[in-house]
Amino acid sequence: MEKDKLEILLEKYWKAETTLAEEKLIKAYLSKQAADESHTGDKDWFAAIQDFSEIGHDEVLFTIEQKNRKSVMLGYPVWLKIAAVTILVSGLTWLGVDYNQKLNTQLEIEALARRTAEESLMSMSNALNQAYQHLNEPTELPDNAVTEN
């Protein structure tokens, strides 16, 4: 088939005016002219129809291409799971120990402050008692003391 005739047939095809026999002619011609760079769009179209018919579809279905959504990979390697669990357990243990240490330090500081307060109060109390005792005790007069009598 000459190129001019093909052009006419293709024009008729895209206007949906061709017969089945004419479509077969186009298909046969285009499949033979695989190396030819002309009519590449038409070739792809007829090749696609051929492919669909070979896989058992009688009609061409047009579908809208959807962008692939990223899915979360659920199957982690075992070593990664072990590492994650180890890190989590270590972190929680460290947090617990750290909190406990801080709490103990705080309690020790409070206990020390209370002990210091008590010791200071006791020290003042002892001193004041000694002072009161000395004030109430009769003291001996020195030998060289001068008395009124």
Add this chain to the structure above:
Amino acid sequence: MKPIIVIYIILLTSYISFGQSKTEPEQSQTFIDLYFKQYSDLPKYAVNTMGEAMVKRSNETGMWSHPSIARIMKQVKTYKYLSFDSPPEYSKKVINQLDAEMKKSSTYKEYYRWELNGVTSGIIYTRSNGNKITELVNVSVGKKKLLVSSFLGDNIDLESVRLLAVGR
């Protein structure tokens, strides 16, 4: 206009000269803040404060070792203490410095001093508001350390403190 400016200048000068109290410390300042900040460079200089909340919690949870102490601490709002390393010679110097400061102070009064072999072992100072003691200070001179305790309250009963050691 001129007389007004002159009056303003006189008022401003009067405020600067007499309006600012130079000797009276703020109520929140303690004996430690006033007389011991100058020693803050000394080794192991440490100030600790039991705030009102901590004193209150200690009172409420019965953390004091004796009911008599708990009774006194109920009169106390804040307890602050300071300690630092101080050999006997340096402690003597600090006490002399303190004595000199006390001569100038009208806020604190020396309540009692005890000495051993002519060396000061401890001094009790009080700060009062009328007849009420609002701060009780104990300066205790140790062999290697100097400890200053400051008890702040609205009305601290000294007799309760004296009776603490009686019958124990």
